[in-house]
Amino acid sequence: MRILLVEDDALLGDGVEAGLKQAAYAVDWVHDGVAAELALRNGGYDAVILDLGLPRKSGLEVLAQLRRAGNRIPVLILTARDTVNDRIKGLDAGADDYLVKPFDLHELTARVRALIRRAHDAPAPVLRIAGIELDPATRTVRHDDKLLDLPAREFGLLHALLLNAGRVLTREQLGDALYGWGEEVESNAIDVHIHHLRRKLAPDAIRTVRGVGYMIAKD
Numbered sequence: 719m720r721i722l723l724v725e726d727d728a729l730l731g732d733g734v735e736a737g738l739k740q741a742a743y744a745v746d747w748v749h750d751g752v753a754a755e756l757a758l759r760n761g762g763y764d765a766v767i768l769d770l771g772l773p774r775k776s777g778l779e780v781l782a783q784l785r786r787a788g789n790r791i792p793v794l795i796l797t798a799r800d801t802v803n804d805r806i807k808g809l810d811a812g813a814d815d816y817l818v819k820p821f822d823l824h825e826l827t828a829r830v831r832a833l834i835r836r837a838h839d840a841p842a843p844v845l846r847i848a849g850i851e852l853d854p855a856t857r858t859v860r861h862d863d864k865l866l867d868l869p870a871r872e873f874g875l876l877h878a879l880l881l882n883a884g885r886v887l888t889r890e891q892l893g894d895a896l897y898g899w900g901e902e903v904e905s906n907a908i909d910v911h912i913h914h915l916r917r918k919l920a921p922d923a924i925r926t927v928r929g930v931g932y933m934i935a936k937d
C-alpha cells in the first residue's frame with residue numbers, strides 16, 4: 719500500500735512518514751500543493767494524507783481539483799486546531815476523513831487502514847482468503863492458523879494481493895505498492911518477495927499469470 723503524504727511541516731512530516739513506514743506502507747512525501755498535484759497525476763496511491771495549509775497551492779484547492787477530475791482516491795485532511803471551518807470546507811470539498819493537529823500516530827494509521835478498507839469494499843478489517851488471515855491493525859499473518867513472521871515488504875505485498883484477490887496485479891503495480899521514491903529497487907525484487915512468500919505460505923498460494931503478474935484467487 720502506497721501513501722502520498724502532503725505536509726510542509728518538516729518535523730510533523732518526519733514523524734508521520736516514519737509511523738507509516740513502520741506500519742508497512744510505502745510513502746512518498748511532498749511539501750507543497752503543486753508537487754502534490756504532480757504526484758497525484760502519476761497515480762499509484764492507495765490514499766492521500768493532505769495538510770490544508772500548504773505553500774504554492776492550498777490543500778483545499780488540491781482536493782477540489784482532484785475531485786473535479788473524477789479521482790476517487792481516499793483523502794484524509796490534516797487541519798490546525800480550532801478551525802472547524804476548515805474541517806467543514808475540507809469534507810465538503812471531497813475529503814473522506816480528517817484529523818486535527820496534534821494527533822496520535824496510531825490514530826492516523828488506524829484511520830488510513832479504515833479508508834483503504836472502505837475504498838476496496840472490504841467490510842471486515844481482517845482479510846481471510848485461501849487459508850490466509852491478514853490483520854492490518856496488528857500487522858500479523860496466519861496461514862492455516864500458524865503465525866508467520868513477515869518482513870514489512872512481504873507483508874505489504876501480501877496485503878495488496880489479498881485486497882485485490884481475484885485480480886491480477888502487475889509487477890509494476892506491486893512495485894508501486896511497496897516502494898516509495900528514491901528507494902533502491904532491484905529489477906527482480908517483486909519475484910524474490912513472491913518466492914519467499916510462497917515458501918512461507920504454500921507453493922500454490924500465489925498464482926503466476928505469465929507475462930502479466932501475480933494474483934491470489936478468491937475462495
Ligand code: CA
Pocket residue numbers: 725726727769770771772
Ligand atoms: Ca502546513
